[in-house]
Amino acid sequence: MEITLIRGPRMEPEIVEAAEGTSILDLIKDRTDDLPYRILAAKFNNKVVELTYPLKEPGTVELLDMRNQAANLIYQYSLSLIYLKAIYDLYGKVEVLIEHSLNKGLFTKIDLLRPLTQDDVCRIEDRMREIVEMDLKFERHIVDYEDARDRLLSDAQRQKLRLLQKIQGAERIKYYSLDGTADFFYGLMVPTAGYIRHFQLRKYRDGVLLRFPHQKDPNSVPPYVDEKKLYGAFLEESQWADIMEVRYVCDLNEKICRGEDKELIQISEALHEKKIAEIADMITREGRRIVLIAGPSSSGKTTFARRLCIQLRVNGHKPLYLGTDDYYVERADTPLDEYGEPNFEDLEAIDLELFNQQLNDLLDGKTVDVPHFDFFEGVKVFGKRLTRIESDQPIVIEGIHGLNRQLTAGLPDEEKFRIYISPFTQLNIDEHNRVPTTDARMLRRIVRDHQFRGYSAQRTIELWPKVRAGEDKNIFPFSNEADVLFNSAHIYELSVLRKYAEPLLLEISRDRPEYAEAARMLNFIQFFDIIEDDSVIVNNSIIREFIGGSIFV
Numbered sequence: 001m002e003i004t005l006i007r008g009p010r011m012e013p014e015i016v017e018a019a020e021g022t023s024i025l026d027l028i029k030d031r032t033d034d035l036p037y038r039i040l041a042a043k044f045n046n047k048v049v050e051l052t053y054p055l056k057e058p059g060t061v062e063l064l065d066m067r068n069q070a071a072n073l074i075y076q077y078s079l080s081l082i083y084l085k086a087i088y089d090l091y092g093k094v095e096v097l098i099e100h101s102l103n104k105g106l107f108t109k110i111d112l113l114r115p116l117t118q119d120d121v122c123r124i125e126d127r128m129r130e131i132v133e134m135d136l137k138f139e140r141h142i143v144d145y146e147d148a149r150d151r152l153l154s155d156a157q158r159q160k161l162r163l164l165q166k167i168q169g170a171e172r173i174k175y176y177s178l179d180g181t182a183d184f185f186y187g188l189m190v191p192t193a194g195y196i197r198h199f200q201l202r203k204y205r206d207g208v209l210l211r212f213p214h215q216k217d218p219n220s221v222p223p224y225v226d227e228k229k230l231y232g233a234f235l236e237e238s239q240w241a242d243i244m245e246v247r248y249v250c251d252l253n254e255k256i257c258r259g260e261d262k263e264l265i266q267i268s269e270a271l272h273e274k275k276i277a278e279i280a281d282m283i284t285r286e287g288r289r290i291v292l293i294a295g296p297s298s299s300g301k302t303t304f305a306r307r308l309c310i311q312l313r314v315n316g317h318k319p320l321y322l323g324t325d326d327y328y329v330e331r332a333d334t335p336l337d338e339y340g341e342p343n344f345e346d347l348e349a350i351d352l353e354l355f356n357q358q359l360n361d362l363l364d365g366k367t368v369d370v371p372h373f374d375f376f377e378g379v380k381v382f383g384k385r386l387t388r389i390e391s392d393q394p395i396v397i398e399g400i401h402g403l404n405r406q407l408t409a410g411l412p413d414e415e416k417f418r419i420y421i422s423p424f425t426q427l428n429i430d431e432h433n434r435v436p437t438t439d440a441r442m443l444r445r446i447v448r449d450h451q452f453r454g455y456s457a458q459r460t461i462e463l464w465p466k467v468r469a470g471e472d473k474n475i476f477p478f479s480n481e482a483d484v485l486f487n488s489a490h491i492y493e494l495s496v497l498r499k500y501a502e503p504l505l506l507e508i509s510r511d512r513p514e515y516a517e518a519a520r521m522l523n524f525i526q527f528f529d530i531i532e533d534d535s536v537i538v539n540n541s542i543i544r545e546f547i548g549g550s551i552f553v
Helices: 069-091 118-134 145-152 155-166 228-244 249-257 261-286 301-314 352-363 437-453 457-474 476-481 493-506 515-525
Strands: 002-006 014-017 041-044 047-049 059-064 095-102 105-111 138-143 173-178 181-183 200-204 207-211 290-294 320-323 372-374 379-381 395-398 416-422 484-487
Touching: 041 069, 047 515, 069 095, 069 105, 069 118, 069 173, 069 181, 069 207, 069 515, 095 207, 095 228, 105 200, 118 200, 145 155, 145 173, 155 249, 228 261, 228 476, 228 484, 249 261, 249 493, 261 301, 261 416, 261 484, 290 301, 301 320, 301 395, 301 416, 352 395, 416 476, 437 457, 437 493, 437 515, 457 476, 457 493, 457 515, 493 515
Parallel strands: 002 059, 290 395, 290 416, 320 395, 416 484
Antiparallel strands: 002 014, 041 047, 041 059, 095 105, 105 207, 138 173, 173 181, 200 207, 372 379
């Protein structure tokens, strides 16, 4: 039969003859030696499959390395099972929690019934490398519910049992094993442990960082940077989860089932308001006049900035709100990206000279003609916003480059207060499967783009890699510059977003390249029960920025 093979991005397809039942692994043998990165998985007719997948009909095979989000998660799942096996080999079936992303890796905890030591971490890493060198095979098993429960679950995996009970109506359940160590993961695996060559363990606080390559450089583990503020944000979210008695998806589902979701929403919203008020108090105490707010796509920057302005008003201030989008260079001067398309993400797209000049003039008490950028015409429009502020008025500035020192290079540092905002979700599916923050943001964006921009989910998914590349370059490297981090996640939000996102994702047909990502997201959100009545969500909520009904957007 005839298979169209796509070996990499922007590479010409080639036609390959293959016998029915040939695995993708056999198909690509001797065809990947010249590729820059190791192939981890593939798409067959736009569905992500393992390399061991047997081809039974003609179609298109597209090879995926770690630069692809689905393949990146496959690397993480495979690495996690190697990590668990190493721990169980050394210490028996102790409790292990894989909690959240941190320091370009995953923050995990191991319950050894004693303090974890550096020697423990070294032993685990050494055992992992032995497993990789042995090139042990990942075995895929499809069993019924009773077998899955009996084979997989122990006292250290209570959340998996709860989750399996929720889906026990399913006829068959998939799990993986690695030389006798079995676990229930919600994604695919590489063929053998030998595919997982790049990783690093590091003792951190009371846990272990399981670090691995970034998508932009799959062949090396990135340099270590201690993200203390990010750790603090996750720790705070963990404390909030304890207050709301929701640590896992099953906790959330049970509250929805008992009709306690409305109270949960109110508590979550109150925690947000309390935190915003605390930040406003910090700004007031420190007397900073320039408040800079930045964060990745779909963080809720606009709503947060508006609510912060209100809390500053409560403290007796009259903040001026500015958006850096109004300071774009003229469309004719917009820089181009590597594909020759307008690049609105880089700092060069901002008129830095005008921006700094006007802010200095405002701080000096001068009247300034603040521009409004006309996106239709591609020009700045003046004469509509003549502005002057008093000596104690703060200026609140929201934009993706807010924490980049080059944006405000002409302004005194002692006047600046920097805020980084992002949804840092601490809610986990079970002990070993987390909810990726990136997935939560993409669901927000899918819903918002449909509600307010007329985009299909297919279009949002198509644009997402470019959005992520811009964030990696212009936003994430500056998060440590922040004076404070604000976690914009709501513990209930995925149960609300599912109602809006699911029908949009289902519209993507199998013949579209975005189908694979849509299918992955649909599998992910199935674990969340839907909150049908979201009318209790207040009109100044960050979630309203995405589902509609916001007084700010």
